[in-house]
Amino acid sequence: MGSDPDPRFTLANERTFLAWIRTSLALMAAGVGVEALNAVTPDQSSPLRTVLAILLLLAGVLCSATAFGRWMTTERAMRTNASLPAPRLGPLLGYGLAAIGVVACALLLITGI
Numbered sequence: 001m002g003s004d005p006d007p008r009f010t011l012a013n014e015r016t017f018l019a020w021i022r023t024s025l026a027l028m029a030a031g032v033g034v035e036a037l038n039a040v041t042p043d044q045s046s047p048l049r050t051v052l053a054i055l056l057l058l059a060g061v062l063c064s065a066t067a068f069g070r071w072m073t074t075e076r077a078m079r080t081n082a083s084l085p086a087p088r089l090g091p092l093l094g095y096g097l098a099a100i101g102v103v104a105c106a107l108l109l110i111t112g113i
Contacts, residue, residue, distance in 0.1 A: 002079030013074050020067035020089070024060040031056030048107045055100045063093060 004010075035053035038045050066089050073085045 002076075002081070005075075005078040009078055010075065013071060013078070016074075017067055017071035020063055020070070023093075024062075024064035024067065027056050027060030027063060031060060044111060046107065046111050048103065048110065052100065052103050052107055055096075055103065059093065059096050059100065062096075063089065 031053045034049055034056060038049045038053065070085070070087075070089060076082075077084050
């Protein structure tokens with residue numbers, strides 16, 4: 001499957017993959033934290049908080065699920081001297097997190113917590 005690329009490029013691609021995995025772990029931890037807050041304050045429990053937790057968890061799952069595919073596609077492109085793939089996850093994650101931020105702000109304004 002092509003020739004071996006410069007090891008620096010392969011290692012940089014691996015570091016990028018690991019950065020996406022760290023991001024997905026942080027998103028999932030935030031989702032669990034938001035739902036944990038919902039659980040410890042049953043008198044102030046909010047379905048909006050549960051929606052926020054689910055959105056964060058889904059963003060983490062999406063990020064994690066696509067990170068390996070991105071790594072593999074980039075690695076294959078480097079080995080075959082093809083063009084690198086366009087970043088699809090970045091814009092999706094950016095706009096998705098902006099929407100989650102709006103939901104979080106609405107939650108803060110509605111519940112005060």
